[in-house]
Amino acid sequence: MCRIGAIKSRNYVHPSLALLLMQSQQKGHDNSGFAMVMQDLGGLFEGYKHLPTLSMACTDEGLKLAEDILHAAGFNRVLQWVPETNNLPGLDIIAMPNYVFETFQYPKNYRSAPQKEKEDLLLEMRLQLREALEEDDLGFVYSFWPDVITLKEIGDPKDIGTYFNLWEPDNKFTAKVITAQCRQNTNYDIVRYAAHPFFLQGYTALANGENTFYQKNKEFQAKLHHGYIGFESDSQCFLYTMHYVHRVLGWPLNYYKHVITPLPFEELSSRPDSDVLLAIRQSLAHLEINGPNTIIGVMPDSTLFTCCDAKKLRPIVIGRSEEMVVFSSEVCGINELLPDRNWEDDIYPHEREMITIDADLEVQRWRQ
Amino acid sequence: METVKVQDLTANDLPWKIRYDASRCTLCGSCVATCSFRAIEAKVERRRMVFSEGDFPDPQQRFSAVPVIRQVSTLVSHCRGCGGCEKVCPNDAIGPIRNIDNRLPIVTRCLSGDSIKRGGRKNLESTVRTLDKMRVGRISQMTDPSLDAQRHTFDLLAPFGRILPAGKLPFHLGANGELVNDGQAPPVRWIYPVVIGDMSIGALSWRMWEAVAMAVAYLNEECGMPVRMCSGEGGVPVRLLKSKYLKYMILQIASGHFGWNRIANTLPHMVEDPCGIIIKIGQGAKPGDGGLLMAQKVADHIMAIRGVPKADLLSPPNHQGLYSIEESVQKMFLSMNAAFKFRVPVAIKVAASSTSVSVFNNLVRDPYNIVGGFFLDGVDGGTGAAHEVSLDHTGHPIVSKLRDCYLAAVTQGRQEQIPLWAAGGLGRTGDLAADAFKMMCLGANGVFAGKLILQMAGCIGNEMGRCNACNTGLCPVGITTQNPTLVRRLDPEKAAQNIVNYYLAMDQELKKLMAPIGNSSLPIGRSDALITTDRAVAERLKIQYVC
Known part of the structure; x- marks a missing residue:
């Protein structure tokens, strides 16, 4: 089973905290992988927040190919960070030859382009890179977006941490929002793309659970947007729906909950906004999710949120201090990070609730 | 002796034959009254009985008229196998039996010169259903x-009505960040997913x-x-x-x-x-x-x-x-x-x-x-x-x-x-x-x-x-x-x-x-x-x- 966690902090924090958060929950997952997305970056990347960073794991050939494609498109590299790796014998990790975190300047003709055009360009480039590297298994392109870094690997999370030297906190590699998940996908093929968090145009999603409407979600989403691809995991559907509802349709985040876990017809019909809710339910019936799951999401403005299935079949706990809010599948994870917090302030969201954490770490509990 | 009339319609040409046991029948008439197709009728049969009454064999014969139930063998009034007679018979004396030698599809066309009409369902049962x-x-x-x-x-409801894609819903964003529906969209009913199919008054009895x-x-x-x-x-x-x-x-x-x-x-x-x-x-x-x-x-x-x-x-x-x-x-x-x-x-x-x-x-x-x-x-x-x-x-x-x-x-x-x-x-x-x-x-x-x-x-x-x-x-x-x-x-x-x-x-x-x-x-x-x-x-x- 997956275990998921998220940290949103007032100050920049190192991913060692994410490892710590997940390690105490290791009995709940199978130690088969680790993946994280860092947003609102500090350290080396702090000065490049407006420029896209490419996160990629690849072969030498893949690296060259990717850089050629980006250069051909007019992107210029302005920063490169290669994590120092400890390839110690006995580590449980299936490592790729290169892990690339490179920041690029936009092509000249895009530098003063509207934001949306830039964002669409970045998506096109990532899709193009992914396709090019997919052909001969040359590598995996996880994200290409400003202020975002993604790392995914197969193996024991503890060893993955050791390999990337992530257990030692430093000031170079930090972020204010980190989402992390332990376990490779075991429902479908083991591929790096199947590990959440998933990222698309500023939106991040990770989930603990199953999506029994995967098939119909997938069939529907595949035609909604050309960026909705892969579907290596049923949890990708959660991301695509989030992106579609919030970005494509432009609906407020609350409606995400109405789309994925619509109210039962009986409840819905007695609401003052029943006409809107019914229209949503019928138009987006194929984006409903069923099955047990808890979702953690991060929005482009770094708002962190969580919600779960309509029967609350998967847990999540939210603990907080003045400096930090932590989401975790199990409370033991939060205890590691915030041992001195007031436990009575912990939040155990229920099935019709959505919890959002804004930039000031203000917690909003929204009832569906 | 009767001559064979090969063109005559007999029970053996029909899809159903009536099984009748005269020894169990009390002649109550319920079966005949029940049969809406008039596929059975009361008839009198001539029976011959040979008997001997003396101390020595002295065969004699006696003829008697016995009321019985008989199958009607006409195109209009043939048995449809509904089993109504069997249902009402107090003595289990009568009932229809499927006749695998049925010639009705041929003789009906030959005798009527018209296409066969009937109701119900397809009768070419051959393979296991896909379902x-x-x-x-x-x-x-x-x-x-x-x-x-x-x-x-559980939500067991299904839509009946044209559903617009989400992007075409007549929504706009209200002052409080809520979606407001202020246009027209086609009507949609949410109904039980099993509708009772279209059967007219006329096809069905009013009852x-x-x-x-x-x-x-x-x-x-x-x-x-x-x-x-x-x-x-x-x-x-x-x-x-x-x-x-x-x-x-x-x-x-x-x-x-x-x-x-x-x-x-x-x-x-x-x-x-x-x-x-x-x-x-x-x-x-x-x-x-x-x-x-x-x-x-x-x-x-x-x-x-x-x-x-x-x-x-x-x-x-x-x-x-x-x-x-x-x-x-x-x-x-x-x-x-x-x-x-x-x-x-x-x-x-x-x-x-x-x-x-x-x-x-x-x-x-x-x-x-x-x-x-x-x-x-x-x-x-x-x-x-x-x-x-x-x-x-x-x-x-x-x-x-x-x-x-x-x-x-x-x-x-x-x-x-x-x-x-x-x-x-x-x-x-x-x-x-x-x-x-x-x-x-x-x-x-x-x-x-x-x-x-x-x-x-x-x-x-x-x-x-x-x-x-x-x-x-x-x-x-x-x-x-x-x-x-x-x-x-x-x-x-x-x-x-x-x-x-x-x-x-x-x-x-x-x-x-x-x-x-x-x-x-x-x-x-x-x-x-x-x-x-x-x-x-x-x-x-x-x-x-x-x-």
Whole structure:
């Protein structure tokens, strides 16, 4: 089973905290992988927040190919960070030859382009890179977006941490929002793309659970947007729906909950906004999710949120201090990070609730 | 000695032979009185008995006249195997036996020079049904738990009406960050996913039609199940049109337009809108053929409701004046939509055919968004009357065609914009919940059933040629007849109760199927939940092959 966690902090924090958060929950997952997305970056990347960073794991050939494609498109590299790796014998990790975190300047003709055009360009480039590297298994392109870094690997999370030297906190590699998940996908093929968090145009999603409407979600989403691809995991559907509802349709985040876990017809019909809710339910019936799951999401403005299935079949706990809010599948994870917090302030969201954490770490509990 | 008359019709030429045991018969006459087909009659037989009375053998013979029950061997009055005689016989002295040497298909044509007509269903039962080759094989366990069919809540509702894609919903963002619906969108009803199929007053006896209407009202008012019935093409009693129960009815218009004069005239007096309108283009049991109500069933009240004389009522095979799908959209759908001021969804019912996907595609791409449902009827459906050759030899199975239409919608990203409703032999094994569930997994939003509803009320017809005499007006159980004596055999309250109880049972069974796949909403398009041991089925329907 997956275990998921998220940290949103007032100050920049190192991913060692994410490892710590997940390690105490290791009995709940199978130690088969680790993946994280860092947003609102500090350290080396702090000065490049407006420029896209490419996160990629690849072969030498893949690296060259990717850089050629980006250069051909007019992107210029302005920063490169290669994590120092400890390839110690006995580590449980299936490592790729290169892990690339490179920041690029936009092509000249895009530098003063509207934001949306830039964002669409970045998506096109990532899709193009992914396709090019997919052909001969040359590598995996996880994200290409400003202020975002993604790392995914197969193996024991503890060893993955050791390999990337992530257990030692430093000031170079930090972020204010980190989402992390332990376990490779075991429902479908083991591929790096199947590990959440998933990222698309500023939106991040990770989930603990199953999506029994995967098939119909997938069939529907595949035609909604050309960026909705892969579907290596049923949890990708959660991301695509989030992106579609919030970005494509432009609906407020609350409606995400109405789309994925619509109210039962009986409840819905007695609401003052029943006409809107019914229209949503019928138009987006194929984006409903069923099955047990808890979702953690991060929005482009770094708002962190969580919600779960309509029967609350998967847990999540939210603990907080003045400096930090932590989401975790199990409370033991939060205890590691915030041992001195007031436990009575912990939040155990229920099935019709959505919890959002804004930039000031203000917690909003929204009832569906 | 009698000479052999080889052309004479005898019991051996008929599909059913009467088994009769004179030694058990008390000559009560119940069987003869019961047989609506007049297929048996009381006769007197001459019997010869040889006896000897003295001390020594002295054979003598005596002749006597013995009253017996005999089978009538005529084209009009042959036994349909309904078993009415057996039901009423106190001594088990009589009953029908299937005759495998049946020559009726040949002799009927030879003697009448006319095509054979009958009612009921297709009689070419050969292979196992596709639906029975599939199982629900994706069971939620462990991390993805099954639900509790008894305790969890389930949403068993299906849409009837045109559904707009999310991007076209008339929403704008309100001052408080909420979505506000301030435009017009096509009407959509959310109804129980098993609609009672279109059977007209005329095809059904008034008592049977009333029983169905009663069951529907009871299911809605007392059981909280929004079950809808379709009127069929034959009008609706004015009292019902003017009542609040009209909202449970789906009115049908077909090529004969029977009954629509009254409906149109009653429009100003309606206190409720009907649930919807179905424009019937075709019917699965006899595709390419119009409706057929034989003159013997056109009783006084049918003449009144339909506004017709006593004659064979033949709906044309197509809607006159419609030459293209686009035209049909513009003319019929717009006029039906306009008649109810765009408050009532209008759907289409067509017979499944090799061309169904083209029709569906044309409708789903129509820019007016006014087609509110695609009712697809497969070959195994029933009919009140049809030419036997149409019944047995034309048509298209529903399962693959429904799947094709759904996948056509998937290819275009238009799932559910026109809800898909499937029918045609569903529930034939008596298990409608399972059939409905599997059809939904393949992409149907809901199903509709007619024949099975009649069977709930007591119809004894089947796919093996039993009865299927709906066209004769002699229905032995009072369901498809307008003969007052026969109609009284049907207790409408009891029939309604059976239908209600069946729906309650089916509702539980649907939940028992949804629970193990972990779904609280209907599994529309969840083909991943189905498996089959038949490679051809797996390949054709794109579901998992297992062995």
